[in-house]
Amino acid sequence: MTKIEQIKELFRTLSFEEQRLLFEELSPSDSIKQPINNNLKTITNCLYCQSNLIIKFGTRKDIQKFKCKTCHKIFTTNTGTSYYHLKKRDKFNEYKDLMEQGYIPLQKIAAKIGISIQTAFDWRHKILCNLKESNTQFEGLTEMDDVWFLYSQKGRKGLKYSRKRGGSKRRGDNNFQVKLLITADRKKNKDLSVVRIGRLKKSDIERKVGGHFVEGSTLISDKHRSISSFAKSERISHVSFISKKHTAGGDYHIQNVNNIASRLKTSVNHQLRGVSTKHLQCYANWFKYLEDKKNGIKHNILDCTLRNNKQTWDQFTNLEGIYKRFIENLSVRTYRCPVKRKWTTSISYTSSNYNGAFI
Ligand SMILES: [Zn+2]
Missing domain, CATH: 3.30.420.10 (Ribonuclease H-like superfamily/Ribonuclease H)
Structure with missing residues (x-):
């Protein structure tokens, strides 16, 4: 057994939470893929029809898929979020970190990350669509x-x-x-x-x-x-x-x-x-x-x-x-x-x- 295989074996014996913490500790930024089944607990109902009759349905690119037994639709933890239909997840995280630094022109950021300007524009808005809080309370x-x-x-x-x-x-x-x-x-x-x-x-x-x-x-x-x-x-x-x-x-x-x-x-x-x-x-x-x-x-x-x-x-x-x-x-x-x-x-x-x- 090679060293890597040994490590993998040991890794599997950890609890999900321990796996997650180890991932966080080892990754230079959060640009590394999340371990399988992350957010598993947060999905209890079908995204489309709210039915709770859902079953695990294999994985795709390390992401757990689910199938609804009521409406037969298939979804993952990423469905509907900014990560939905994303082909370059690692680059997306890098992009997100750059966006936090301020207004970088699309051309510049596209060249830096190695994506097209259209993608840079789309990602910008996929991120910005998240930022509106609707219930800010005011006092005094x-x-x-x-x-x-x-x-x-x-x-x-x-x-x-x-x-x-x-x-x-x-x-x-x-x-x-x-x-x-x-x-x-x-x-x-x-x-x-x-x-x-x-x-x-x-x-x-x-x-x-x-x-x-x-x-x-x-x-x-x-x-x-x-x-x-x-x-x-x-x-x-x-x-x-x-x-x-x-x-x-x-x-x-x-x-x-x-x-x-x-x-x-x-x-x-x-x-x-x-x-x-x-x-x-x-x-x-x-x-x-x-x-x-x-x-x-x-x-x-x-x-x-x-x-x-x-x-x-x-x-x-x-x-x-x-x-x-x-x-x-x-x-x-x-x-x-x-x-x-x-x-x-x-x-x-x-x-x-x-x-x-x-x-
Ligand atoms: Zn459903």
Whole structure:
């Protein structure tokens, strides 16, 4: 028996948890494949029909497969997650680590890892689809303001007019401005949500952060009517000021939100050289992730949800549909030139969940 075989033999005698720990200790990064049957305990029901009559159904590339005895569908622990249909898993992990460092241009990162630009773009969004947290809670003094980005169709093919990015630079609310609502308390909880194109409405705020305020918190904003009526209906105490004055005195200002807004604008408009409206929410999530990381807020989103969020695939393959609904329902713009790329697989059980939840 060779040494390697002996080691293998010994390895098999370890418990699953011991195997996992040993793997973690030995691997230089987490770029090594997980041992067989990882996440086995987390799968108890069929992903498609929720039936618990599932059986193990062999492995494929070291990943345990399952078969549902009710709907006869086959799935693995990766089905629906960012790792679904992934052909270069090792490179993907390397890519993920690079993404944590900041905004690296697609061309650069593609060359570094050795993948095509299209793959680099897809992976970026497969990762970013995981980052939106929907139930951030706010407490104490909480600032709110909206920031706008020009409507952009960057990357869209087949448009009849030449200007894909931008639109009217006229000041004040207009129908080319994509509004992003920023809510942040002084404990570094924050929410960045793309809400609509045009003037911010009370319903937008309700949809995004309604019910997320801990009792006794105070909302601070400028005298935007929608924000005032939102505070009234949520029964939150509200301090407002004329926007020219920038503060209502003392601690009642929105400087934190303004700072976030200006950093976000720099990232989107300069570092990333403009972002299409379709992907603006994704990039806002990335921005928030990097900001939190800088502030020492530990997220295990990238490690945890990438493997466990089974809605990622549906979200990723439906980005165009989500964008279409956004344009049709939350703007006066016309949805044009649909992207022709199609994916045939979807995890049907999530279809009711992702509906509009992202934008
Ligand atoms: Zn099933």
